[in-house]
Amino acid sequence: MTNPTETSPVARPRMSRTTLLGIVGVVICAMIWGTTWYAITLQLGTVDTIASIVWRFGLAAIVLFIVCLVTRQNLRLTPAQHLAALGQGAFAFSVSYTFTYAAEGHVASAIVAVTFAALTLINLILFRLIVRQKAAAASWGGAILGVIGVSVLTGGEILKAGFDNKAALGVAFALIATTASAFGNLFAWRGQREGSAAIPSTAWAMAYGTGLLAIYGLVTGVHFSFDPTPTYLGSLLYLSIFGSVIAFGLYFTIARTIGYAMASYISALTPPIAMLVSVIFEDARFGWTALVGLLLVLSGQALLIRAPKT
Numbered sequence: 001m002t003n004p005t006e007t008s009p010v011a012r013p014r015m016s017r018t019t020l021l022g023i024v025g026v027v028i029c030a031m032i033w034g035t036t037w038y039a040i041t042l043q044l045g046t047v048d049t050i051a052s053i054v055w056r057f058g059l060a061a062i063v064l065f066i067v068c069l070v071t072r073q074n075l076r077l078t079p080a081q082h083l084a085a086l087g088q089g090a091f092a093f094s095v096s097y098t099f100t101y102a103a104e105g106h107v108a109s110a111i112v113a114v115t116f117a118a119l120t121l122i123n124l125i126l127f128r129l130i131v132r133q134k135a136a137a138a139s140w141g142g143a144i145l146g147v148i149g150v151s152v153l154t155g156g157e158i159l160k161a162g163f164d165n166k167a168a169l170g171v172a173f174a175l176i177a178t179t180a181s182a183f184g185n186l187f188a189w190r191g192q193r194e195g196s197a198a199i200p201s202t203a204w205a206m207a208y209g210t211g212l213l214a215i216y217g218l219v220t221g222v223h224f225s226f227d228p229t230p231t232y233l234g235s236l237l238y239l240s241i242f243g244s245v246i247a248f249g250l251y252f253t254i255a256r257t258i259g260y261a262m263a264s265y266i267s268a269l270t271p272p273i274a275m276l277v278s279v280i281f282e283d284a285r286f287g288w289t290a291l292v293g294l295l296l297v298l299s300g301q302a303l304l305i306r307a308p309k310t
Contacts, residue, residue: 025254029247029266034273036243037113040104042235049101050217051224055236057093058210060244064203067245075200084191085204092184093209094216099177106170113270115174117150122182123260130186142303149296185260188252198253206244269297 043052068075077085103112120143127133184205191201217224227233255263 023258025250026258026263026266026269029251029254029263030269031273032242032247033266034270034276036239036247037104037270039235039238039243040101042231043239044101044105045232046227047225047232048217048222049105050098050213050220050222051226052236053093053097053101054210054213054217054224055226056239057097057206057213057244059236059240060248061203061206061210063241063245064199064206064249067249068200068203073197073200075203077196077201077204078194080194081191081196081201082204084187084194084196085201086208087187088184088191088201089205089207089209090184090212091180091187093206094212095180096177096184098213099173099180103170103173103177106173107167112170112174112177113150115171116178116181116270118147119178119181120146122179123185126182126186127189127260131189138303142300145296145300145303149293149298149300152293152296185255188255189260192256198256199249202249202252206248272297 043049043056065075067073100112103115121140124135124140124143128135188201188205191205192198216222251263251266
């Protein structure tokens with residue numbers, strides 16, 4: 001006979017289907033973007049970086065518009081939704097990727113990846129300051145663990161590579177790119193608040209970003225050339241279809257369901273994958289600090305998953 005004063009243990013709530021699907025989406029995006037760091041390096045060289053970004057997101061926007069037409073998704077946006085898509089395109093695609101490509105021309109892609117690991121933390125700060133959106137302490141802890149983990153993970157390699165004025169400029173470019181991505185997330189959130197659907201608004205954002213970059217290129221005298229070699233063409237198709245259409249379409253979709261802070265933790269999960277790609281294709285080698293950093297990153301992800309949504 002049980003004591004009436006005893007209480008049964010409270011069952012831990014099961015993970016919701018939405019959260020589970022969000023985690024799967026984060027993993028898929030991380031796997032794709034973890035390989036795009038290497039693919040971007042294949043774009044640097046004969047074609048101006050502005051032209052390469054225009055080709056990439058221009059093709060991606062066309063594919064997304066076709067997807068919307070085939071799946072009968074409404075492409076009409078209200079003026080407020082267009083304005084949000086314009087801001088999203090300007091920051092997430094134009095400014096961010098212009099400085100991302102520039103950063104990779106000055107420093108190793110691992111250093112750029114380390115900088116982008118701060119995206120979750122910048123998102124939390126930006127949403128708190130501008131829209132007064134609160135986050136649980138566990139979310140802040142997870143974001144900080146992600147930054148520390150990726151810094152430990154690649155810190156040894158950065159120190160080995162040296163740090164000169166060129167590298168400092170590369171890091172500055174990467175910081176600008178990361179901050180611009182956070183503002184892009186903010187405008188994507190505003191589009192969501194205005195009622196725009198994820199895929200159509202992303203298609204318009206890419207189109208606006210491409211248009212703004214094309215205008216900038218024409219004004220500044222960029223030569224819009226094209227490299228028909230298999231290496232350039234293959235990397236362009238991979239970056240457009242997988243790195244842009246699939247990854248960004250999935251990213252902005254899951255961000256609407258699990259939150260932009262947790263979705264942007266993809267930027268902290270991509271460096272381990274980028275390092276694996278480097279090991280396979282560039283014969284890179286990493287020490288025990290990589291394992292410690294990876295454990296910190298995964299711990300931060302666990303905190304974000306379990307953090308209460310406020």
